[in-house]
Amino acid sequence: MAVPSFLARERIIARPGFNRWLIPPAALAVHLCIGQAYATSVYKAALVANFESNLKNIGYIFSLAIVMLGLSAALFGTWVDRNGPRAAMFVSAVFWSTGFLVGSLGIATDQLWLLYLGYGVIGGIGLGIGYISPVSTLIKWFPDRPGLATGMAIMGFGGGALIASPLSRQLMSWYDPNYVPSGVGANVASGDAVAKLFLTLGLVYLVFMLFGAFIIRVPAADWKPAGFDPASIKAKPMITTDSVSAANAIKTPQFWLLWVVLFCNVTAGIGILEQASGMIQDFFREGGSSTVAVTAAAGFVGLLSLFNMGGRFVWSSTSDYVGRKGIYMVYLGVGLVLYVLLATVGNSATWLFVVLAALIISFYGGGFATVPAYLRDLFGTYQVGAIHGRLLTAWAAAGVAGPLIVNGILDSRGKVGELEAADYRPALFIMVGVLAVGFVANLLIRPVASKFHEPKAAVDAFTSPSTTEASVTR
Amino acid sequence: MSTSVSNEPQRGTTHTPVGLIAFAWALVGAPLAYGLYQTVKTASQLF
Structure with a gap:
């Protein structure tokens, strides 16, 4: 499957003199966003109330996303390696963001299946492609310290949840003035607030991940770090x-x-x-x-x-x-x-x-x-x-x-x-x-x-x- | 910090602006610092 020329691997081969320390933030820009997957507990109760469902049915959304992560990473891994990190990050950004937008529509219109399809399936595909997208590139840029390089990126996946949890609480408080996240009188946010949260996160993540996609570069075939x-x-x-x-x-x-x-x-x-x-x-x-x-x-x-x-x-x-x-x-x-x-x-x-x-x-x-x-x-x-x-x-x-x-x-x-x-x-x-x-x-x-x-x-x-x-x- | 060594003399060299590297790290570092601060605040309730 060919990709548009601006995403192609050959368009992003770094010239001699390129500084490899621009690559970890590009990878982090993706992993910090997809790490949100571990912050779903923040709005779980609100979704249960909105859909008049139970924790088990809402929990399936996260499980579906993780299963899709595994499947898409396994199925599209070769495509990612062939087409390079920019194409992979771009596709991941589009899927991850679309997942939130479709999910937002599902919450706003009280259609749970749209949330399964959006966050679970479409978002899950973005999750899988995004997770593996910068890994081989980082290893090639840091042949002398591959553990450090992949550690930085995958640390971002853990960090993504640390950001998304408090950020989601804050955003839901803005969208629903009656929402009390914790302490005395704690309650759940309205469905409308969660729908707006999904919309906001979808757009913010799109911009953030595309930034990573456009600064990423691959090293030339004969490149090696100085002194290595x-x-x-x-x-x-x-x-x-x-x-x-x-x-x-x-x-x-x-x-x-x-x-x-x-x-x-x-x-x-x-x-x-x-x-x-x-x-x-x-x-x-x-x-x-x-x-x-x-x-x-x-x-x-x-x-x-x-x-x-x-x-x-x-x-x-x-x-x-x-x-x-x-x-x-x-x-x-x-x-x-x-x-x-x-x-x-x-x-x-x-x-x-x-x-x-x-x-x-x-x-x-x-x-x-x-x-x-x-x-x-x-x-x-x-x-x-x-x-x-x-x-x-x-x-x-x-x-x-x-x-x-x-x-x-x-x-x-x-x-x-x-x-x-x-x-x-x-x-x-x-x-x-x-x-x-x-x-x-x-x-x-x-x-x-x-x-x-x-x-x-x-x-x-x-x-x-x-x-x-x-x-x-x- | 720049660590490129290549044997392709026909290609032009480049210089990555330090400002761009600093901006990129700040862009990912700022939200991460926010998340860390909030989590440390929560974790401190344990002690």
């Missing part, structure tokens, strides 16, 4: 200088081992994230009442968001020094020990519970941010975006499995917010097992066999289809 010696990569056994196509990658055991690693890491993280607020209150319940107040529980959720975002940047950057396999041994191995501690002694002191949970969530975020660099190490930069897209199906699967495991067990024990620490132990020990599986899968990862490597001519033809003919450098 590619031979230093060759010296490391777990980092390849060869190329594996997306079609071949899914035939390798390495891809599926990494799929299991990501699935286990995400499933374990979701186990805590899903229940965070109720969990901290339940862990410190004495004689029916909790020693942790509702406001403190909200603070705990905020703290986890910070560690989720910070972990993406800190741990992914650290992986440039300790290696990708090494850092995943920490995420999964140390994570496993932390989970055991949480289950056994987590209720002995609030500070201990908070420290353990915060570290676990930082590993959850780190797992997301480090995986593109791990893929680059194993399969090369050739079609790393497409391979990343296919791997994100593990996220979609974990998004279903994690809550299913935790909710299934907790539901059999009672109601979250009325349980005790012991009620969480079975679920936490299952997560210990999940992490153990991921740890073993990571240990089994070895360099990809040479039979899967792509011939150099095919790689050159894919990555620079017209650079020898009519490339326009910027």
Whole structure:
């Protein structure tokens, strides 16, 4: 599928002297917007009231968006790699923004199906394409620090929720003067306010993401950072200088081992994230009442968001020094020990519970941010975006499995917010097992066999289809 | 900070204005700082 010339990859090849530090903000411009997907709880209750529905039906909108994220990233990954980041960011911006606008129409006209179609399906496609769009470009611009580069972008996805939550509350307060977000007399915003919120976010995100699309550049095929010696990569056994196509990658055991690693890491993280607020209150319940107040529980959720975002940047950057396999041994191995501690002694002191949970969530975020660099190490930069897209199906699967495991067990024990620490132990020990599986899968990862490597001519033809003919450098 | 090395002498070189880089970082940094501030404020209720 051809794209208009102003979006084409050959139009955005950077000239010598271009400063690569313009690329991370371009990537962040996209990820900060699509990260809004994790801030849907802000208006969930308002949507329930507006559609006279229930949390489950409204929750499907978010679930649908995450499933579409996985599907679109897997289906369009090769298209993204072939056409370059500008085309991908542009398409992502249009889909993400259209999703909000169609959703806004659905809320304003009381048609829930339009919200499913808009935010869930159309927006979800923008989410998937947007998530993978800057990743391979960043890896190519930062061959010396791929973990730092992808950490910066994917940190933006965590940061997007931090921005969207308070911003949405503020906007809904402006659009509905009767709306009280928290404290005494707290209520939900009107449907009209949420419709206007969607309209506003759709337009703001469109402008912001297009800014990213128009400043993004790809490096020339022979470009390398000053002082960077590619031979230093060759010296490391777990980092390849060869190329594996997306079609071949899914035939390798390495891809599926990494799929299991990501699935286990995400499933374990979701186990805590899903229940965070109720969990901290339940862990410190004495004689029916909790020693942790509702406001403190909200603070705990905020703290986890910070560690989720910070972990993406800190741990992914650290992986440039300790290696990708090494850092995943920490995420999964140390994570496993932390989970055991949480289950056994987590209720002995609030500070201990908070420290353990915060570290676990930082590993959850780190797992997301480090995986593109791990893929680059194993399969090369050739079609790393497409391979990343296919791997994100593990996220979609974990998004279903994690809550299913935790909710299934907790539901059999009672109601979250009325349980005790012991009620969480079975679920936490299952997560210990999940992490153990991921740890073993990571240990089994070895360099990809040479039979899967792509011939150099095919790689050159894919990555620079017209650079020898009519490339326009910027 | 600029780190380009290329072996294509036929192509002209470019210079990325520092102002553009600063503007781009400010554009993404400002909302992020707002979000961080609001979240830290919420998280502080824990202590």
